Amino acid sequence: MGITNLTLVVAGLIASGGFSLVAYGQEEVRGTYVVDIPAGAYQAGADHYVPANIAIPAGTTIAWFNDDPNQPHTVTSGLPNSNNSGTEFDSGVMSVGAFFQHTFDDAGEFDYYCTIHPGMMGRVSVSTAMWEGHHFNVGMGAGASFDFTKNERSLIFIEPTSLEIPEDEPVTYELAIMKNGEEVFSDEFRTLGGLLYVELVPTDGETRILGPDVSDPIIGAYHIEGSFLKDNAAYTIRPEITLLFDQPPEEEIADEFSIQIVPEFPLSILVPIAAGIGASIIAGRRLRK
Ligand SMILES: [Cu+2]
Structure with a gap:
């Protein structure tokens, strides 16, 4: 990885x-x-x-x-x-x-x-479950059956695919989570080399962020805790790279992935939905293709 x-x-x-x-x-x-x-x-x-x-x-x-x-x-x-x-x-x-x-x-x-x-x-x-967006692949630890009564927590990786990012390059993400269409979480996450690990941890407490597990350099997972993750609702996760090569990208680098969290039932869905505009023309450089 x-x-x-x-x-x-x-x-x-x-x-x-x-x-x-x-x-x-x-x-x-x-x-x-x-x-x-x-x-x-x-x-x-x-x-x-x-x-x-x-x-x-x-x-x-x-x-x-x-x-x-x-x-x-x-x-x-x-x-x-x-x-x-x-x-x-x-x-x-x-x-x-x-x-x-x-x-x-x-x-x-x-x-x-x-x-x-x-x-x-x-x-x-x-889990080997992975979803391909326009700019990112997203792997979900809890798999396609995203059932929080079965798994207390789920580690997610977000891996840029539309551009090549050197391993030691600092990258800033804005990660937003929408619930039934309304934003319920948004924060910045920094990592190196583009690969971001974030764990979703439904709790009964306040929303808080822990991590990264490995901080020097930052390669470790972050953990998002909160009661907002416990509802039976349609969730959307939206990763966006907001800072790359020390500056905002010229084109939007963002995808949206929908997650149906259904704690009471065994079946749920994680699928990529319409992703960002501008396809893979990213800042005009370091494109993979
Ligand atoms: Cu022991």
Whole structure:
């Protein structure tokens, strides 16, 4: 997905949903989505992996960080005492401050656990669902069945396709979300190289943005939380690149993708609808074709 070796400072999500900055020296993180192992993770009833259940688009690299100051942990695929334990991935023993990363290329449901504390369990759902707009491809972690009673959260990637953006080029997005035709969310997101990861997290609380998970440089996922995502409604997501090569593009670079969020029913739809005007004539340069 264009994410390569990076020196880093990592923002690990913590149990409260806030995040902390943790330096990991000169090791390299490719992961764009951070799962945290917080202090006390080994205890019964504690948060073990945060977040424990995630839905990601295929191609996403997850980085797990052991932020538990007292215990080593593992990230081992499968269930405790299963005969396929560790066949998909296995971190081995992670001491305090260590991280492990794995890229999920295939669709499926991947359980994992800690071999040292088998009560610690997590799950990664991977979807290959992707929609093509005029300017962007959009992959949806929760897949075509965008059912928030099944997946508590859904990671989305937005990948520019109508223009070539160098990996180290800063890009500013304006991401708007409409509900039944009315804008209910809009904010700026910065990233490098054009690929933007944003996770939708329906909550009962106020709207807030967390992240990026990896902040130096910014390759990590952002998280949009809010109760506005919990309604049974027709949603539209509108990504627009507002700043590219340090200036506003001469032509609009925007697409709209409609999402039917239907929490009560198993079926929902994500399809690209009429995209921006001006097709793929973008700022007159660095076009892919
Ligand atoms: Cu453990």
